[in-house]
Amino acid sequence: MATTTSKGPTGQVVPSVLRAGRILEALAAGPPTATLAELSRRLDMPRSSTLAICNSLLEAGLLLRDADGAYRLGPQVLELGRAYLGQTDLLSEFGRVTSESGFLPAQTLICSVLRGRDVVYVGRRPGASPLGVAYEIGLRLPAHCTASGLAMLSTLDEAELDELYRDAGELEQLTPSSISTPAELRKRLATVRERGYAVDDGETAAAMICLGATVRDDAGAAVGAVAVSMPKGARSEAELADDADELRRLADQISRGLGAP
Amino acid sequence: MATTTSKGPTGQVVPSVLRAGRILEALAAGPPTATLAELSRRLDMPRSSTLAICNSLLEAGLLLRDADGAYRLGPQVLELGRAYLGQTDLLSEFGRVTSESGFLPAQTLICSVLRGRDVVYVGRRPGASPLGVAYEIGLRLPAHCTASGLAMLSTLDEAELDELYRDAGELEQLTPSSISTPAELRKRLATVRERGYAVDDGETAAAMICLGATVRDDAGAAVGAVAVSMPKGARSEAELADDADELRRLADQISRGLGAP
Known part of the structure; x- marks a missing residue:
């Protein structure tokens, strides 16, 4: 994975x-068209150099000039x-955004995708804490047990969920707290949709709490999730709420890098 | 409509x-990453000025630098x-592309959208010929009678067509040559799909032949059509085939301006 600097x-x-x-x-910020005089005034740049720069951008195809002389x-x-x-994929954006962000430096951040009823961990930004969770890239876990998986499953509609879990039978439990029935899963997904992020409270591993948020691409499809796992008790309730907000911002930033609006 | 110059x-x-x-x-043409030395060599630019330009593009967010120093x-x-x-809509792209293109200068080019079972003419590039067709902006015609309409209808799937023509009854005929039954319409749409453009041979008006091609947006949806109408006999069969090819290219160019791949 190519990581990028700021x-x-x-x-x-x-x-x-x-x-x-x-x-x-x-011009991107709008209004979408501006005359030479407007650009020069708005950006506080000499008119002659603004003209020469606009001519160059026209020649490069980066600008157009309307019939009335305005640029767009x-x-x-x-x-x-x-x-x-x-050129940009989930993994390289995860690498770029997490390397630029100081988000939860002590904790390990995870990037995952949904494959059938499982999540597969495809990326990781190691945390500084010696108590960090040691997820290996390639690890596959039942989606309904993990925050990443719940976040991605929450983007499916009822028909897609029916299809996905039709021949699933009883749901596998990784801990006694794991979701065990499709009905329980549906109830939880409603909460995830409402909050905009997923919480796994001891459902993947005992005494571990995990937050997950969805990453979307330019077509609005959920192409992955980012998650952070922490030993339970390491963060207060209030801190966890802040972490969830920030995780959502992180996921949104990766989504925007992938073309999401 | 804001027309744009070249x-x-x-x-x-x-x-x-x-x-x-x-x-x-x-970097857009690829390979997606290049070192300073590669850029400087590939573009035949002095290394020092390439570095200063890259630094500026980095500052503007238009470039990134990977951890290994390569730019993307x-x-x-x-x-x-x-x-x-x-900022770009069907009409402004139609205006820009046709003003830049020397396509069929004698004939009137038309831009239209599908509204229910009708086409509505929303744009026009007048032709030089005094024999040109005098379509008015805002003109509404049954889609199944026109080349524009047939081009756009050909992008619908069977279910969408069923829905659209469910309560249509007998199809209105503008001339005796117009398509008159849903079955005939479906057969014609198969031909349009195969060719990639639609022909209206005296079906909108007697002695007039018209070619139509679809314009698509960044989501691949048919958002409109471009068409050219000519007095029948003005062009030979071979010339019409060339015109159709060029009309498709014109439509594709507008589509690309709207974000289609």
Whole structure:
């Protein structure tokens, strides 16, 4: 997995390239069209250099010019966006976002996907704590026992759940606290949908609490989940609520990297 | 409708902004990651200025740097692409693409959408010929009589067609050649699917032949059609086949502008 660093070194920059970036950003933020005078005024840039930069962005296809002379984003930005999406997968975004984020540095963060009725762990950001959970990449666990799995299952509709658990029989329990019936699973999934994240309270392993949130792609499909597991009692109720909020933000950030709105 | 001109004036440009555009384009074309040395060599640009441009693009979020120092496209290109899509509609893309294209300059090009069982004409690029067809924007016609309508109907599946024509009764005929039964319509739609475009041969108006092709958006949905109508006999069979090919390319170009792959 290629991990990525943040903005990179703050070495020598080219002011006109930074300005080009600001012009693109301004038109993306809207209003979607702006005349040369408006851009120059809004971004506090000299008119002559704004014109030369816009000419260059036009030539690169990154801008268009309307018949009335106003500038707008050009179709080349769509090509770039599409290329980015083609090059970016769940795992590389998980790596990039967690390496940039200081989220729960002591705990191990996990990235997983749903495969049938199981979750498979595909990525991990190790935590600093010696008490961390030692999940191995490739580990496969029943989805209904884990926070990751519950988060992903909560995105399925009734028909998909029926199909998935039709020939499932009794649900396997990893601990006495694990969900054991399809009815119990459905009830729990309603709670997950309501909260926007899943909690596994001693259901994967005794004395362990785990939070999970879904990652979506540009089509809105749940392509994976991020989760954090902690020894029960390591965090207070209030801290866990904050952790859940932050985990959701982390999942949303990865989702946006994968093209989700 | 805001029509747009092509690349704009070839006035003063900023070489480093053009280079920034080439760096983004090179990474989009792939391979998706490149070191400074590779970029500098591939684009034949001095290493020091390539570094300064990359630093600027990193700062703008348009590039990322991997842990091993290689550059890749950054998530900001996705924001730009999303903004472009939000700002770009069928009509403005039809205006932009047809104003840039020299397609059938003598004939009138039409842009339409499907509303229930009708097509509604929403855009027009007038042709130079005095024999051109005088479609008015807002004109509503039965979809099964027109090339635009047949093109769009051909993207529906059997269930959607059943639903759409369930209470339709006998189909209205604009001319004696118009399709008159749901069975005939289904047979014709199979031909449209096979060819990739629709032909209306005197079915909207006698002695008029019309070609239609579908425009799709980023979700692959048929959001409209482009069509060209000509007095029958104005073009030979071979010329019509060429026109149909070019109309498809025109429709595909508009589709790409709307985010279709």
